[in-house]
Amino acid sequence: MMDLLPVLLVNGVVFGAIYAINAIGIGLVYNTTGIINFAQGEFIMLGGMLTACLYGQVGLPLPAAIIGGVALTVVVGLLTERLFIRPLWRRGAKDWTYVFMLFAVATVLPNLVMLGVGRDPLTFPAFGGLPAVQLGSVTLSSQALWVLLVTVAVFFALQGFFDRTLLGKAMKATAINRRVAAWLGIAVEQMVAMSFGLAALLGAIGGVVFTPLISTQFDAGVSMTLNGFAAAIIGGMGNMRGAIVGGLVIGILQSISTAFISSVYGDAVTYAVLFGLLVVWPHGLFRPLIELKNEEI
Amino acid sequence: MSWRPTHTQSVLVLIAAVVAFPFFGGASATTVMALGGLYAIVAIGLNLLVGYAGKISFGHNAFMALGAYASGILTVTYDWSPLAAMLAATAGSGLVAFVIGAPILRVRGHYLAMITLAFAQIVIIVSTRWTEVTGGLTGIPGVPDFSILGFAFDTKQKMYYLIWFVTIVLFLLSFRIVDSRFGRALRALGAHEAAAASLGVDVVRCRIQIFVLSAVYAALAGSLYAHFLNYVNGTFFDLSVMIQLMAILVVGGIGTLWGPLVGAVLLVWVSHSLGSYAEYSQLIFGVLYGGALLFLPRGAVGEIAARLKGTGSRLRSG
Numbered sequence: 001m002m003d004l005l006p007v008l009l010v011n012g013v014v015f016g017a018i019y020a021i022n023a024i025g026i027g028l029v030y031n032t033t034g035i036i037n038f039a040q041g042e043f044i045m046l047g048g049m050l051t052a053c054l055y056g057q058v059g060l061p062l063p064a065a066i067i068g069g070v071a072l073t074v075v076v077g078l079l080t081e082r083l084f085i086r087p088l089w090r091r092g093a094k095d096w097t098y099v100f101m102l103f104a105v106a107t108v109l110p111n112l113v114m115l116g117v118g119r120d121p122l123t124f125p126a127f128g129g130l131p132a133v134q135l136g137s138v139t140l141s142s143q144a145l146w147v148l149l150v151t152v153a154v155f156f157a158l159q160g161f162f163d164r165t166l167l168g169k170a171m172k173a174t175a176i177n178r179r180v181a182a183w184l185g186i187a188v189e190q191m192v193a194m195s196f197g198l199a200a201l202l203g204a205i206g207g208v209v210f211t212p213l214i215s216t217q218f219d220a221g222v223s224m225t226l227n228g229f230a231a232a233i234i235g236g237m238g239n240m241r242g243a244i245v246g247g248l249v250i251g252i253l254q255s256i257s258t259a260f261i262s263s264v265y266g267d268a269v270t271y272a273v274l275f276g277l278l279v280v281w282p283h284g285l286f287r288p289l290i291e292l293k294n295e296e297i
Numbered sequence: 298m299s300w301r302p303t304h305t306q307s308v309l310v311l312i313a314a315v316v317a318f319p320f321f322g323g324a325s326a327t328t329v330m331a332l333g334g335l336y337a338i339v340a341i342g343l344n345l346l347v348g349y350a351g352k353i354s355f356g357h358n359a360f361m362a363l364g365a366y367a368s369g370i371l372t373v374t375y376d377w378s379p380l381a382a383m384l385a386a387t388a389g390s391g392l393v394a395f396v397i398g399a400p401i402l403r404v405r406g407h408y409l410a411m412i413t414l415a416f417a418q419i420v421i422i423v424s425t426r427w428t429e430v431t432g433g434l435t436g437i438p439g440v441p442d443f444s445i446l447g448f449a450f451d452t453k454q455k456m457y458y459l460i461w462f463v464t465i466v467l468f469l470l471s472f473r474i475v476d477s478r479f480g481r482a483l484r485a486l487g488a489h490e491a492a493a494a495s496l497g498v499d500v501v502r503c504r505i506q507i508f509v510l511s512a513v514y515a516a517l518a519g520s521l522y523a524h525f526l527n528y529v530n531g532t533f534f535d536l537s538v539m540i541q542l543m544a545i546l547v548v549g550g551i552g553t554l555w556g557p558l559v560g561a562v563l564l565v566w567v568s569h570s571l572g573s574y575a576e577y578s579q580l581i582f583g584v585l586y587g588g589a590l591l592f593l594p595r596g597a598v599g600e601i602a603a604r605l606k607g608t609g610s611r612l613r614s615g
Contacts, residue, residue: 036407096353099407104587111580229411268422271415279400
């Protein structure tokens with residue numbers, strides 16, 4: 001059994017990278033709005049499914065299909081904010097209304113995909129272009145390497161964005177204190193729209209690099225949301241470094257529990273751990289970017 | 298409008314309508330309305346949680362499942378009497394809700410929503426896979442008819458009356474709760490947590506109590522469901538049920554007393570009329586309640602109440 005461990009660890013890290021991307025997406029929206037985005041996992045599903053459709057059904061070459069899939073998912077993310085969140089925001093709706101609304105989005109999107117594309121899992125070929133890497137006794141496939149490199153690239157790109165660009169700093173200011181940010185002339189509504197667009201972009205990128213490894217289908221989003229949320233909780237909501245650690249913890253935990261406990265109850269184990277964590281460390285192992293703040297969001 | 302029905306008058310009309318329905322509606326419509334009653338029970342409890350305490354659960358379908366499975370297993374496998382099984386099922390589910398709610402509800406924010414969603418996923422996975430106890434995908438057939446002191450509710454019509462009796466009792470109880478000291482604390486909590494806390498409301502305790510109560514309502518409905526269909530199956534309680542419950546709340550009117558009842562009756566007919574389009578039910582209910590959040594924020598009942606009061610559209614809720 002123990003000689004399985006390296007393989008499980010590597011697998012866990014690769015899955016964990018996706019959960020980390022998801023956790024960062026959840027954190028972005030949480031920081032600007034105080035809302036937990038229940039539709040985050042759907043962006044991963046959409047990115048994968050749309051790319052698979054553009055490649056398989058429409059017949060675009062893979063790079064074009066990927067760009068198209070990601071772009072369409074970002075459009076969906078922006079529309080979600082514009083059509084469903086902003087009207088609630090403007091009428092000063094109570095905070096549970098947003099959670100209900102995002103859950104409605106998370107219900108409707110997969111069902112639309114099911115109607116349009118069907119229930120079958122879809123996938124597309126691995127990107128290629130990178131070698132498979134031998135790590136001791138374990139082989140890291142070329143696509144798995146893509147997943148890890150893209151995750152690292154996303155992390156540093158976001159960090160640069162928040163630290164170096166005016167727009168990024170404005171988003172960060174909004175996250176820290178919405179009211180003061182508005183007084184300083186930051187267009188808070190646009191920052192919220194940006195956070196949804198970025199979250200959808202992250203989800204789509206995650207879905208695109210991840211789908212060739214397994215496949216994706218219309219109902220893959222809910223467990224992605226829950227796993228991403230678990231990673232975000234461990235890492236402290238909105239804390240990017242924490243999200244990476246949280247993603248890796250959940251990924252490795254899941255990979256090991258699936259192998260040693262039961263493949264059937266794999267998700268159940270993660271959820272049980274998530275619950276345990278929330279009981280013991282409700283604010284995660286790392287500090288959240290912002291302490292839980294004004295309740296009137 | 299000058300005349301508004303009082304609550305007593307409205308409740309009497311409701312009781313008359315419930316009693317009379319089977320005589321005019323026919324057998325199949327009575328079955329549908331019985332299901333509507335079951336959904337109303339869960340929705341009344343959930344409304345107290347969301348509409349008055351401002352907390353969200355995405356796992357009340359799982360509490361229904363717990364109630365139904367506990368009743369099914371205790372009566373079929375262990376030969377308990379239906380009443381004893383029902384009491385054990387609801388008490389047990391309340392305990393589970395306490396174990397989940399007590400730690401999570403101490404934390405601000407909407408963690409309860411995420412945790413209950415995860416909890417519901419676990420319950421559905423376990424209920425369909427743990428074959429030795431739950432019968433797996435086959436479920437538990439042969440759940441006996443409900444009976445109290447030798448009187449058996451052995452027809453769908455008798456079950457209809459039992460279900461609606463429970464519904465109306467719990468409905469009236471929700472009136473009492475909302476008007477009680479506890480209810481006022483609850484509303485203060487939903488309106489402004491910090492203000493409520495500073496006025497001496499034990500915020501955490503209040504939230505936990507209401508969460509447990511709403512879970513007990515759901516488990517009771519689940520238990521009745523098992524006896525109504527004489528059968529338990531995990532697929533009866535999947536995510537679609539939760540989505541329908543949310544649609545009931547939003548369309549009926551969250552935070553209004555009559556909302557869950559009206560929503561449940563309306564939507565059980567929508568669900569019934571889907572027939573062969575049942576595959577689209579998640580989509581339809583999702584669009585329905587998303588749309589209602591945008592365009593009918595007070596729900597049907599809230600809207601009507603506002604019109605009767607003549608306050609037009611100035612009142613805001615949700």
